[in-house]
Amino acid sequence: MLNTSPAFKSNVRAALDDAGLQKALARAKKPFAETRTAAVGRLPEFEALRETAKGIKNHTIAHLDVYLDHYTRQVESHGGQVHWCRDAADARDAVLEICRSVGARTVTKGKSMISEEIGLNEFLAEQGIEPIETDLGEYILQLRNEAPSHIIGPAFHLNREDWEESFRAAHTHLPSDRVFPEKRDIQAEARAVLREKFIAADVGITGANFLIAETGTSIIVTNEGNGDLTQTLPRVHIVLASLEKVVPTIEDTVSLLRVLARSATGQEFSVYTTFSTGPKRAGDLDGPEQYHVILLDNGRSNMVGTEFQDMLRCIRCSACMNHCPVYLTVGGHAYGSMYSGPMGSVLTPAIFGADQAHLLPSASTFCGKCESVCPMKIPLTGMMRHWRERAFERNLAPATTRYGIGVWGFFARRPALYRAVTRMAAGAMGLAGRKRGRFGWLPFAGAWTTARDMPAPEGETFFARYAREQRGR
Numbered sequence: 001m002l003n004t005s006p007a008f009k010s011n012v013r014a015a016l017d018d019a020g021l022q023k024a025l026a027r028a029k030k031p032f033a034e035t036r037t038a039a040v041g042r043l044p045e046f047e048a049l050r051e052t053a054k055g056i057k058n059h060t061i062a063h064l065d066v067y068l069d070h071y072t073r074q075v076e077s078h079g080g081q082v083h084w085c086r087d088a089a090d091a092r093d094a095v096l097e098i099c100r101s102v103g104a105r106t107v108t109k110g111k112s113m114i115s116e117e118i119g120l121n122e123f124l125a126e127q128g129i130e131p132i133e134t135d136l137g138e139y140i141l142q143l144r145n146e147a148p149s150h151i152i153g154p155a156f157h158l159n160r161e162d163w164e165e166s167f168r169a170a171h172t173h174l175p176s177d178r179v180f181p182e183k184r185d186i187q188a189e190a191r192a193v194l195r196e197k198f199i200a201a202d203v204g205i206t207g208a209n210f211l212i213a214e215t216g217t218s219i220i221v222t223n224e225g226n227g228d229l230t231q232t233l234p235r236v237h238i239v240l241a242s243l244e245k246v247v248p249t250i251e252d253t254v255s256l257l258r259v260l261a262r263s264a265t266g267q268e269f270s271v272y273t274t275f276s277t278g279p280k281r282a283g284d285l286d287g288p289e290q291y292h293v294i295l296l297d298n299g300r301s302n303m304v305g306t307e308f309q310d311m312l313r314c315i316r317c318s319a320c321m322n323h324c325p326v327y328l329t330v331g332g333h334a335y336g337s338m339y340s341g342p343m344g345s346v347l348t349p350a351i352f353g354a355d356q357a358h359l360l361p362s363a364s365t366f367c368g369k370c371e372s373v374c375p376m377k378i379p380l381t382g383m384m385r386h387w388r389e390r391a392f393e394r395n396l397a398p399a400t401t402r403y404g405i406g407v408w409g410f411f412a413r414r415p416a417l418y419r420a421v422t423r424m425a426a427g428a429m430g431l432a433g434r435k436r437g438r439f440g441w442l443p444f445a446g447a448w449t450t451a452r453d454m455p456a457p458e459g460e461t462f463f464a465r466y467a468r469e470q471r472g473r
């Protein structure tokens with residue numbers, strides 16, 4: 001479980017100095033945005049679909065208890081079990097108990113951010129159970145002992161040479177001088193190695209994009225098909241999901257899937273959309289003998305009824321981070337959380353506490369791009385502002401910020417004084433900077449001027465200029 005959010009500032013400095021990361025970010029930033037724009041452009045009703053999707057989730061969250069109860073009864077009616085877990089420790093213990101009950105030694109895993117959230121891999125390994133990631137991105141991260149840096153492209157921060165080097169180091173049974181001329185050569189090697197693991201696994205663990213209350217079904221979307229093998233080959237299938245994943249009906253789910261794929265990867269639909277409803281039934285050729293759902297709260301129910309409730313609409317498409325200038329400059333690891341970018345800046349303090357993650361909501365220019373592309377119309381910047389307010393009220397914000405805002409607040413409450421002081425400051429700075437037109441250094445603005453110059457004001461405040469132009473009309 002990665003949580004270095006308190007070290008956000010030093011993480012950012014390290015990210016900016018990491019040439020490999022900067023290369024990976026430069027390569028990856030355009031395709032996500034371009035494919036999304038193209039996919040949205042091909043669907044004239046996309047805006048209407050966004051409204052529908054928002055309405056579905058708002059309705060569900062307003063009746064969360066009803067739909068979760070209905071979902072649980074449906075799962076049980078199909079022979080599955082739902083384990084309600086208050087926090088990460090509860091969820092880990094529930095998984096362990098299931099694994100121990102069947103004598104599991106090896107567990108295959110489809111991609112699951114909840115697994116990252118509860119630190120499942122480290123925990124299982126400590127208990128003598130080998131977890132094996134089967135999503136290609138997650139698999140290489142496991143080989144490298146790294147955390148995901150993106151919610152749908154976990155190895156977003158790696159370059160081709162990193163993959164090749166890691167495969168040569170890990171798959172020592174293969175010739176060390178082999179080359180990978182094409183991307184598909186890497187995929188073929190992973191496929192051959194992972195196939196053995198799929199067959200050997202006692203338990204398969206997947207995440208869930210949606211849980212359908214109407215039928216007790218869990219849904220995962222993947223582009224690799226690893227989720228299907230993870231959940232159908234082992235004797236036991238465990239679904240890890242947070243409680244806001246519940247959706248009333250199949251029809252509602254289809255609406256959400258349509259906005260999800262377009263917003264995430266620019267696809268009309270993901271390559272694999274896999275429904276699973278309970279264990280194998282009489283006459284089924286394959287499927288697990290046991291089906292368990294770990295339903296995790298971990299702070300989410302505390303968000304209901306607060307200014308952060310809208311965040312529970314999130315469908316983890318990643319569009320907000322794919323368009324965020326901050327995320328695309330520092331990458332996901334700098335956030336110190338499995339949830340990064342704008343959605344992570346709202347969700348991480350809710351899950352791990354504001355004292356741990358209060359710096360993340362400040363990692364935004366408030367340009368608003370995240371909100372404009374969010375298929376669920378989540379007011380991300382407004383919620384980041386609420387976290388900033390809470391950090392300020394609890395004295396968590398750095399002293400310089402608190403005193404700075406305090407001084408600004410003093411003047412802002414006295415408009416005449418504010419105008420007089422800003423007029424003097426703008427005039428003085430305009431005079432001092434008139435030769436070069438910019439400042440290379442300014443007191444209290446070192447964080448700005450170490451990386452770029454500050455343009456010199458023209459010598460007049462906005463108010464003064466506005467008043468002058470009004471008079472001249």
Ligand code: SF4
Binds near residue numbers: 263315321
């Ligand atoms: S906040 Fe919106 S854009 Fe970001 S991951 Fe969630 S649904 Fe997607």
